[in-house]
Amino acid sequence: MSTQPIIKICGIKTPAILEAAIDAGADMVGFAHFPRSPRHVGVEAIGDLISQARGRVETCVLLVNPDNSVVAEIAALGPDWLQLHGPETPHRVEAIRAEAGIPVMKALPVGSAADLAQVPAFLDVADRILLDAKPPKGADRPGGLGVPFDWSLLKALDPAIAFMLSGGLTPDTVAEAIQRVKPFGIDVSSGVETAPGEKDERLIAAFIRNARMAAAA
Numbered sequence: 001m002s003t004q005p006i007i008k009i010c011g012i013k014t015p016a017i018l019e020a021a022i023d024a025g026a027d028m029v030g031f032a033h034f035p036r037s038p039r040h041v042g043v044e045a046i047g048d049l050i051s052q053a054r055g056r057v058e059t060c061v062l063l064v065n066p067d068n069s070v071v072a073e074i075a076a077l078g079p080d081w082l083q084l085h086g087p088e089t090p091h092r093v094e095a096i097r098a099e100a101g102i103p104v105m106k107a108l109p110v111g112s113a114a115d116l117a118q119v120p121a122f123l124d125v126a127d128r129i130l131l132d133a134k135p136p137k138g139a140d141r142p143g144g145l146g147v148p149f150d151w152s153l154l155k156a157l158d159p160a161i162a163f164m165l166s167g168g169l170t171p172d173t174v175a176e177a178i179q180r181v182k183p184f185g186i187d188v189s190s191g192v193e194t195a196p197g198e199k200d201e202r203l204i205a206a207f208i209r210n211a212r213m214a215a216a217a
């Protein structure tokens with residue numbers, strides 16, 4: 001029997017695209033709350049999107065190095081998960097998880113084998129690990145850049161560690177990613193867009209279809 005990876009579509013901004021992701025069979029959807037992002041969604045709109053998704057698909061709100069007031073404000077909206085995509089330390093992840101009272105996914109940037117050495121320190125404080133491409137120097141945000149990393153680096157990781165894979169995945173590359181890396185889950189944003197922040201329902205459907213077929217093969 002094949003194991004299907006969890007599929008997360010990140011950076012959703014509108015009710016219509018949320019419906020498209022649910023219809024296409026996403027397991028999890030992400031809403032970015034980071035003003036510098038082309039996918040930024042304000043607190044009230046995130047609340048509406050979470051209400052629309054409740055009981056139909058898992059929801060995740062992406063934050064970058066949030067202070068406790070932001071964590072509390074977002075947690076009060078009732079998402080299933082928080083995603084921490086900044087330079088949060090293990091100690092800070094633990095504190096945010098306690099403040100929010102919901103599971104936390106910690107994103108970690110990977111640009112070299114040495115970057116994987118930080119993973120074990122987060123295993124006891126985060127409920128899930130997401131491995132993403134390290135942003136190039138000078139990037140204006142720490143993720144959602146559509147850049148892949150060298151998956152062969154992951155050979156250095158303890159195979160018992162389950163992780164979500166992200167960074168530059170597209171409908172054309174997701175099958176190879178699943179077959180080579182065998183991640184617990186996959187996460188995409190730019191690869192299902194026509195321009196930064198502009199999700200496309202046909203690309204979302206193609207991404208999910210190709211991922212499901214690859215995992216079943």
Ligand SMILES: O=C(O)c1ccccc1NCC(=O)[C@H](O)[C@H](O)COP(=O)(O)O
Pocket residue numbers: 010011032034037038039062064085132141142143144145146147148166167168169187188189190191
């Ligand atoms: O999407 C953003 O603009 C963003 C801003 C700040 C931190 C993280 C951000 N996105 C993270 C993601 O959407 C994904 O989880 C991941 O980085 C993969 O993105 P992509 O390479 O675009 O598929």
